[in-house]
Amino acid sequence: SYFRNKHRPFLLFFSLIHVHTPLITTKEFLGRSKHGLYGDNVEEMDWMVGKLLDVIDKEGLKNTTFIYFASDHGGSVEAYRGNIRLGGWNGIYKGGKGMGGWEGGIRVPGIVRWPGVLPAGIVISEPTSIMDIFPTVVQLAGGIVPQDRVIDGRTLLPLLQGAVQHSEHEFMFHYCGAVLHAVRWHHKESGTIWKAHYATPVFQPEDSGACFERGICPCFGDGVTHHDPPLLFDLSQDPSEANPLSTDTEPL
Numbered sequence: 001s002y003f004r005n006k007h008r009p010f011l012l013f014f015s016l017i018h019v020h021t022p023l024i025t026t027k028e029f030l031g032r033s034k035h036g037l038y039g040d041n042v043e044e045m046d047w048m049v050g051k052l053l054d055v056i057d058k059e060g061l062k063n064t065t066f067i068y069f070a071s072d073h074g075g076s077v078e079a080y081r082g083n084i085r086l087g088g089w090n091g092i093y094k095g096g097k098g099m100g101g102w103e104g105g106i107r108v109p110g111i112v113r114w115p116g117v118l119p120a121g122i123v124i125s126e127p128t129s130i131m132d133i134f135p136t137v138v139q140l141a142g143g144i145v146p147q148d149r150v151i152d153g154r155t156l157l158p159l160l161q162g163a164v165q166h167s168e169h170e171f172m173f174h175y176c177g178a179v180l181h182a183v184r185w186h187h188k189e190s191g192t193i194w195k196a197h198y199a200t201p202v203f204q205p206e207d208s209g210a211c212f213e214r215g216i217c218p219c220f221g222d223g224v225t226h227h228d229p230p231l232l233f234d235l236s237q238d239p240s241e242a243n244p245l246s247t248d249t250e251p252l
Contacts, residue, residue, distance in 0.1 A: 006059055009141055014052065018045035019071070021079050021086050036084055053113075063116030066140055068133060070110040073097040077104070077210035094241045095209060099217045101174040101182025101197050103241060104209075118160055126167040127186055127193065132156050166191075176201075176219035184235065195241070196230035 017024065023041045033039025049069065056065050075088025077096035087096065095102025110128065112118060131153035135145050139155045154168035166188060174182040176199070184195040201217035202225055203209060211217040218224060231244045 006061065011137065011141075016045055016048065018042070018048070019088060021076065023086055038086055038088060063114075065114070066117075066136075067113040068110060068136075069112075070130060071108040072130060074103075074105045074108055078212055078215055080212075092240045095201075095217075098176070099181075099201050099211075100176030100179070100199065100219060101195070102200070103235070103239065106174060112156075112160060114160075124159060126159060127169055127172055127184060128156060128159070128167050129153060129169065129172060176217075179219045181219070182230075191236065193235040195233045195235050197227055197233075198230045199224045199226050200231065201225075 018041050019038065023037050025037060025040045025044055029040045029044040029047070030037075031040065032043045035042075053067070056062055056067075074093065075090045075096050076098070077087060077090070079085070079087030090096055090104035090107075093102070093104035093107055095104040097105045099105045129152070132155065133153065135151060135153045135155045136157060138145050139157055145151045158164040159167060167186065170186055170188065172184045172186075173180060174184070179199065181199045182195055182197045184193055186193050199220075201211055202223050203217075204211050204213035211223070214223065232250070233241045233244060234250070235241070
């Protein structure tokens with residue numbers, strides 16, 4: 001049990017295989033949800049996380065434990081069995097997992113719980129990164145991140161505690177494999193978030209928002225369109241990335 005360290009700092013990294021194909025769901029949760037096998041899998045994950053939080057509460061560690069819950073990618077649009085969707089749903093956001101820069105594949109919520117320190121019910125709409133977990137944990141443990149290299153993450157604590165209003169990330173780079181597909185610029189003065197796409201996958205069929213014929217979108221080659229000038233979106237006004245801006249419509 002990790003509660004050997006109940007009275008000392010501990011780190012638990014709990015990585016679920018849930019909400020990921022092939023959606024391994026125990027019989028207790030099959031048919032629980034109105035949303036098919038994917039929904040059943042979400043419900044089972046919710047139950048597992050609940051059991052974990054119950055133990056933390058029971059051990060009296062609720063107010064001293066920082067908890068961060070997130071996904072490493074958006075829903076996988078191409079994941080189907082027959083006509084049953086197995087990969088989740090990305091709402092208003094275009095594209096999905098494995099597509100480089102489109103919001104549907106990279107824009108995921110993060111949920112934080114630390115009752116002794118952070119007020120409940122606060123919503124922060126700022127771009128952060130899963131890379132931020134490392135410097136956040138290092139700061140919580142009283143350490144400092146290595147100074148002999150560039151660390152891409154930024155500690156989340158000032159943002160979560162309200163000491164700053166904006167994420168420290170001015171630019172965020174979105175790769176497909178090793179190829180840079182897009183970059184977002186968080187313009188601090190105006191609060192606007194711009195995103196430029198240098199390459200986007202060719203959807204098959206064209207208006208489907210996914211690469212159904214290939215099963216997964218490629219990162220380079222004939223399955224990718226290169227944009228020069230890049231496709232530019234104002235995510236603050238157009239989070240669905242439906243209307244690329246032109247020099248006529250957006251002189252800035």
